[in-house]
Amino acid sequence: MNRRNIIFIVLILFGITGLFTYFQSLPSLLEKKPSLVTGKILTRPMEIDNFELIDQNNEVFNKKSLVGSWTVLFFGYTNCPDVCPTTIYKLAEIKNGIKEDLPSTSFNTVLVTLDPDRDSTERLDEYIGYFDETMLGVTGTYENIQSFTSSLSVFYQRINKDQGYDFNHTASIFVFDKDGSLFATMSPANTVGELEGDFFTILNNF
């Protein structure tokens, strides 16, 4: 094989590698979606099944409740003294920031309980009202909470203790767009600054 042929083969190989990389990155180049620090934006917003829950004001909370504004939703229970209040305060701070800097944005926050036995609408009213009265606290029957969590692939498990019980559960914060479709997920373990940055990324670009 002469030198010319070798150079030709090498160039062809370069070309194939280049094309391969180009096509691999093509979808993300076409979508131009900004990325998040604390979680991820879904490739395309996911429509979820209808659900039937009830908020602390005894109003129905269903798929239609998500339409018309951005909704940030997470799962917990009012007997959780550490992570739940911490997440509520973080989201309240972020909501205030958005109200100040992006006043035209409608932005709701929702806690969905995994513990309908102890978290009645009255208890949720007392609990949510204490920490952030602008937030919605949502409960329902076992079956309805179960079907809502499974439509979002949320895992939860009751852990019995000497006194009472706790839950292990999916930690994610779920972000729904104005059409009520699941748009992004984030991890609440991040700082207020990191989460707020990501919310601004979403609200400024979509």
Next chain:
Amino acid sequence: MRTKSIKPLILIAFLSIAFGQEIFAELDVNDSWIRSAPPNSKIFSGYLKFKNVSPNEITIKKMKSNAFDQIEIHSSFIEDGISSMRKIDSLRIPENSEVKLDPGGYHLMMMSPKKEIKEGNLVELIIYYKTLDRIKILRSDAMVLRDGYE
């Protein structure tokens, strides 16, 4: 002449007793606070900073308070996207180092309040710790606050 030479010794003796605790402190507790919660709450969460200022390891063995039936040290953590809590039986604080109990991490799980836990109140904390094979007790107070010290 004789009494004159004894006086400084007596003074030193008194001073050592008065400041002895300060001089020989091994464990400092700082920034203690309890997250206030709505009425009828049965569980509260407490946070603080343990500082081991001694050259020996300290282990926190248990905690008590006249305001709660039971206090446990817990750790909140996220593993594979699942948020869980685990009871910590004894918390190790290596020599000359600090361990922080912070929201979303280590915290005091304070159960069954014996009285109303109100914002602005001080709540007693009794800390049982072990160092050099001895159990010792330290008393401290935690302030009931909405969202910690700014």
